[in-house]
Amino acid sequence: MSAPLLDIRGLRKSFGGLDVVRGLDLQVGQGERVALIGPNGAGKTTVFNLINGYYAPDAGEIRLGGVDLVPIAPRRRIRHGLARSFQNIRLIGHLTVLENVLLGAHVHAGGPLAMLLPLGLGRGRRLREEARARLAEAGLADHAGSLAAGLAYGLRKRVEVVRALMARPRLLLLDEPCAGLNTQERGALLAELHRVAEGGVTLLVVEHDMHFVGGLCGRAAVLNFGEKIAEGTPAEIAREPAVIEAYLGHAPERYAHA
Amino acid sequence: MIAQQLVNGLMLGGIYVLVAVSFTLFFGCLNFLNFSVPALFMLGGFLTWAGVAAGLSWPLAVLLALTVAALASLLVERLTWRLQRGGPPLIPLVSSLGFLILFENLVLVRWGSDARAIPSPFGDANWRIGDVVIGLPQLFGLILSISLVFGLQALLKRTKLGRGIRSLAENAETATMLGVEVDRVAPRLFLLAGLFCALAGVLFSLSYQLVSPYMGDQVALKGLSAMVLGGMGNIWGAVIGGLVIGLVEIFAVGALSADHVNVVVFGILLLSLIIKPTGLFGDPALGQQKL
Amino acid sequence: MSGYTAAILTLLAINIIAAYAAWLPLAAGQVNLGTAGFMAIGAYSSAVLSNEFDWSLPMAIAAGAVCAGGLAMAIGGPVLRTRGLYLALATLAFNEVVRGILINLDVVGGAAGYPVIGHLGLAPIAACAAGVFLLALWLGASRLGMNLHAIEQDETVTALFGVHVPFTQLAAFTIGGVLAGLAGGLYGHHFSFIEGQHxxxxxxxTIVLSVVLGGTQTVWGPAIGAAFFTLLPEIFRGAAAWRYVLFAAAVILVMAIRPQGLLTRADLMRLRRVVRLA
Known part of the structure; x- marks a missing residue:
């Protein structure tokens, strides 16, 4: 692998004496699709929050395209090509879907004076066209004018992905994109994410649905108690004893004998 | 002269202490900037006058005033904090401002806007040490308010309710998720904090012998300054803040004039918010949005 | 139009401008309890300029608005960095400081008040209110307006999308200060007399409460709230003392039932659909 797009080394974070992330190393290459899996409380979302800058790490490096993100303010990291979706949907309820998606493009909207222009004027016109196009690609064109709060759960989940894409990220972090979606919606999301990845966006996904992970990601890293306990293709991971033990809470032998 | 001002400042500060503690209980435990506090203060003081004017005995009038204020505080809990818990802190704040205006104007509708003189049950009792005159009602008030704070601290440390309140203060999110407990603790906290400021209103009316529907505004604003100065959410910070604001006020009256008091006191509040918003002993995490 | 109606309409126009002054920070979840203080700055500085320096009324009032905005920026800068509820406290303190200074400032009459010579009637004031409304419509449709709403609902996520939250809030607070100063300048030059106590x-x-009552989600909310507050005593004529009681009860009730205020964005969209169908 050439220099990875995302390069995490020795990442540590503890809250009140509890080590949540313990010396994590993780590399994601340009154009790769990597899953971060593990049981509840393994520290997956914390890793995302550290990459994102919501928390400051106690130790370690997070490099994106060679740039160390740690000293960079959370607000500025999106300019380095980092965007994410959230585990519990964080759309702005009383704004329309189109407006939510336009929020994602904030970093491309221009300086303070451009903030004073109505959304469809100046550079905003092109951004609005881009937002409409991306919504249409995701099959959400009909909902562009609806308020985000009024949308069905599965739709809101997909709007979050489109919003993150509007930042034109190099690396897209998706926190449990499947949670709460039915089989049909999962299929639509999978197709959508394949399209996104083919467009050159690198994906790092936290997900519990191994079927979905197998369909999307070429590689998975397993986290347990803040440590990486296994890494490989989704199929290899599924056979790893340490992984089975982490998920079941006891050794696979005993499970086999039971 | 300076000794006399020191005494007067501490006496006045004793009132501010109770109001500041009341504010800080709401803010520190519930992240709720409760603007109904001035109205509860007024209900305590004004209804004591109304009771006495209607022919009730002193203790009965005070009891009545405290009861009404306590009920009012519970009503505020029901219609502000309980309904809007977990939402943006702006909404309960706005509702509590609504209650401030509601209570003040209900009193205004019934009794008018004039200030009323209230006779002291202690007469003109005071105590002289050399040149220094100490009003006994004021001294009583100061001692009472400091002992109440000690009592509050004991309650927070030793009782089950106290532990509930402290767990709420330490981790409102977790406590909020355990909805049942919060629903039992919060009304008691409102009762407690409401009684603190209503009692301050009673003490104020006994000490300064003047009540009006707006009597709470200026006093509570100073209690608010005391809370900020001492550090929001910190009870002993509120005590020190209250005494300091009392002293500042009295010395400002002496050095400048009564008209300049507000400029000095609120100037201190504004400056401390700009320079060190966490106050002298505050918790910097309070009042910030949580994820 | 009778003089009485004109007086009510003038007051309404001024209250509407003041409501938009409070609305901008409120839309971003910031309570400005110092709107009256900024109005006082606008009223006194424009009055001094037109009284003592013979500035034309438009120039004087505009300068008063700029003074108020400048002060808002100076105060908002440091305070908004701390976020949370501190702005409510700081603006409240600011309001009291301004009032305290004006009452003691003998150059402008001190506690006795300050007569203003130049006079403005209903027409120019109503024109200003209309202008402010159009400005609010413009800002509401702008990226600034969108970011303010986003900050109000989810500050953390909005910041992660690259929005500079304190700067955005400062912009709203400063524009609000300018509008409050304008409202104050108009007030002074209409009533020909100002005093710190007002x-x-x-x-x-009450300005904040009327805006929240109307609803902060749409541009129409503040105007509705201001109209409600201004016209309430006219509806309950003869029971003027009850005005604040009813107003406060309405605020508490509306906050309890629908904290988004009387008119929400969803209402507005439904309304538009109905109008389009009709």
Whole structure:
């Protein structure tokens, strides 16, 4: 692998004496699709929050395209090509879907004076066209004018992905994109994410649905108690004893004998 | 002269202490900037006058005033904090401002806007040490308010309710998720904090012998300054803040004039918010949005 | 139009401008309890300029608005960095400081008040209110307006999308200061007399309450709230003392039932659909 797009080394974070992330190393290459899996409380979302800058790490490096993100303010990291979706949907309820998606493009909207222009004027016109196009690609064109709060759960989940894409990220972090979606919606999301990845966006996904992970990601890293306990293709991971033990809470032998 | 001002400042500060503690209980435990506090203060003081004017005995009038204020505080809990818990802190704040205006104007509708003189049950009792005159009602008030704070601290440390309140203060999110407990603790906290400021209103009316529907505004604003100065959410910070604001006020009256008091006191509040918003002993995490 | 109607309409126009002054920070979840203080700055500085320096009324009032905005920026800068509820406290303190200074400032009459020579009638004031409304419509449709709403609902996520939250809030607060200064300047030059006591925290509080009552999600909310507050005593004529009681009860009730205020964005969209169908 050439220099990875995302390069995490020795990442540590503890809250009140509890080590949540313990010396994590993780590399994601340009154009790769990597899953971060593990049981509840393994520290997956914390890793995302550290990459994102919501928390400051106690130790370690997070490099994106060679740039160390740690000293960079959370607000500025999106300019380095980092965007994410959230585990519990964080759309702005009383704004329309189109407006939510336009929020994602904030970093491309221009300086303070451009903030004073109505959304469809100046550079905003092109951004609005881009937002409409991306919504249409995701099959959400009909909902562009609806308020985000009024949308069905599965739709809101997909709007979050489109919003993150509007930042034109190099690396897209998706926190449990499947949670709460039915089989049909999962299929639509999978197709959508394949399209996104083919467009050159690198994906790092936290997900519990191994079927979905197998369909999307070429590689998975397993986290347990803040440590990486296994890494490989989704199929290899599924056979790893340490992984089975982490998920079941006891050794696979005993499970086999039971 | 300076000794006399020191005494007067501490006496006045004793009132501010109770109001500041009341504010800080709401803010520190519930992240709720409760603007109904001035109205509860007024209900305590004004209804004591109304009771006495209607022919009730002193203790009965005070009891009545405290009861009404306590009920009012519970009503505020029901219609502000309980309904809007977990939402943006702006909404309960706005509702509590609504209650401030509601209570003040209900009193205004019934009794008018004039200030009323209230006779002291202690007469003109005071105590002289050399040149220094100490009003006994004021001294009583100061001692009472400091002992109440000690009592509050004991309650927070030793009782089950106290532990509930402290767990709420330490981790409102977790406590909020355990909805049942919060629903039992919060009304008691409102009762407690409401009684603190209503009692301050009673003490104020006994000490300064003047009540009006707006009597709470200026006093509570100073209690608010005391809370900020001492550090929001910190009870002993509120005590020190209250005494300091009392002293500042009295010395400002002496050095400048009564008209300049507000400029000095609120100037201190504004400056401390700009320079060190966490106050002298505050918790910097309070009042910030949580994820 | 009778003089009485004109007086009510003038007051309504001024209250609407003041409501938009409070609305901008409120849309971003910031309570400005110092609106009356900024109005006082606008009223006194424009009055001094037109009285003592013979400035034309438009120039004087505009300068008063700029003064108020400048002060808002100076105060908002440091305070908004701390976020949370501190702005409510700081603006409240600011309001009291301004009022305290004006009452003691003998150059402008001190506690006795300050007569204003130049006079403005209903027409120019109504024109200003209309202008402010158009400005609010413009800002509401702008990226600034969108970011303010986003900050109000989810500050953390909005910041992660690259929005500079304190700067955005400062912009809203400063524009609000300018509008409050304008409202104050118009007030002074209409009533021909200003006194520090008028610009109390109570006035700031009622402005904030009327905006929240109307609803902060749409541009129409503040106007509705201001109209409600201004016209309430006219509806309950003869029971003037009850005005604040009813107003406060309405605020508490509306906050309890629908904290988004009387008119929400969803209402507005439904309304538009109905109008389009009709």
């Amino acid at each position: 610009f109390s925290v109570l006035l700031s509080v």
